[in-house]
Amino acid sequence: MSNNGDNLRSLTFSYENGTAKFTVLDQLALPHETTYVAILKIEDAWDAIRSMRIRGAPLIAIVAVLGLAVELTSNAQTVKELDGLTGGVEEVKTFVFQKMDYLKTSRPTAVNLFNAMEELKGIVDNADNTSREDVVNSIVTHAQYMLERDVSDNKAIGSHGADDLLARHTHPDGVRVVTICNTGSLATAGWGTALGVARELQNRNKLRSIAALETRPYNQGSRLTAYEIMTENMPNPCLICDSMAASYIRAKGADACVVGADRVCANGDTANKIGTFQLSIIAKEMGVDFFVASPFTTLDVDLESGDMIEIEERPPGEMLDSSGAPKGMSCWNPAFDVTPADYITGIITEKGVLRKGADGKFDVKGFVAKHS
Structure with a gap:
């Protein structure tokens, strides 16, 4: 449905x-x-x-x-x-x-x-x-x-992403997707980016399954993505803890991780919700595609690499109050991390999918210049 x-x-x-x-x-x-x-x-x-x-x-x-x-x-x-x-x-x-x-x-x-x-x-x-x-x-x-x-761009992202994934994965029942954080209608003006790709696969009856990481400590995955998945009756849904990704992929299988982005640098390094980096490492180790889905406006060619991205740190209480930790415990609570370009298969935008060149590198500057 x-x-x-x-x-x-x-x-x-x-x-x-x-x-x-x-x-x-x-x-x-x-x-x-x-x-x-x-x-x-x-x-x-x-x-x-x-x-x-x-x-x-x-x-x-x-x-x-x-x-x-x-x-x-x-x-x-x-x-x-x-x-x-x-x-x-x-x-x-x-x-x-x-x-x-x-x-x-x-x-x-x-x-x-x-x-x-x-x-x-x-x-x-x-x-x-x-x-x-x-x-x-x-x-x-x-x-x-x-x-x-924003809505029309998101639908284009979904279409380009679905086309690319279906070209890479030809199982008759479609694609098995894993995602983190919330990148659907609730994260955009409508439709969504990474979850918009899953939505388009579903519209084509080619979404085989979808797993959402809970995305601690704010639980955007368990509160919001799970809500969207259930509201839209996506097939074979599964919510997993952030620490379960490797075990889930080994036990259940996955074809692609599709995540959002808050900033993509000139070399393809990508800032996204904390936990994305470790998911990309798992995906690469286990031979699973790792796609970033983001609007063209997220491509920031003024920053050469992820080392230059300012990472927001949230108040400690956002973690401590929901974790059951003892009062006075110190913690570190960055809201985002940076996934190096080496771990990324492709970057899906409304202008098309940016892939690596023969040198194994992303040419984000060239892509932006071509489509601006």
Whole structure:
């Protein structure tokens, strides 16, 4: 039974009569409660990102740009401040760019947020804006476009990924997939990246099985990916502890690990949820394909390697409070790790699948230049 994932809505957004209305699904309450939280001002968007009410690199970017749209159109205090600006359109732009800089402080590792802010800044700079209204309208219009584009890009990622996997694995019942973290509709504006590949395989009746790692300490796999898998009746689902991946693959078998990405460097090194690196080592040792599925905007050619990625560290309580550890125990709680390019089979984007060249290396810069 296939499903297009449209019933899993990570947010709602509308813009009518000059006013934006925006809510996000509180993913901290899932899977037991479905609660939407209103985003009334830019601080609400920042907090939703920082507190991980919403997460997933594509969704972080979308929530930031829509939060900015709400701030500029519907926050009475900000609208009043904009009305009081007397320095012309350049002063309005400066005001808006300061808001963008604030949003970029919410979380540091996922490049999608920074790319989205730069894209929006370019729209404001290059548009034929002669008034405050022009600047605001250009932002809201492009924010809505980015929302729609994210869904279409994700579907293209799913299609390219399914094509590639089915070309590599020809079992009549399809492909056995393992994934980590949450990369579905709940991590994006809709459809998903890595889980979107599984969704497309399912639509073609070629998803043989899917296993999700629980993804400690925040349990995005057990709370969110398992929720999506069950909601969509994916075949032969299985939830496993992060430490069970090797045993699961040996006992049950797998054709491909498909994971998401928060940043892909020029050499193909990839930052993703903590635990991804060890999964890639297991996959390589056991002869299982390891694919990264990510939007084109996740490719960061300004960073030569993963050594240059800033890895966010989360508060110790996020691990300690859920682990049963004694009070006062010290811990280390990075939110992400870096998978070296050597462990990656291919990088799936909406532009196509990036594979290694004859030298065994990824040419991310060339891929970006070709498709930009």
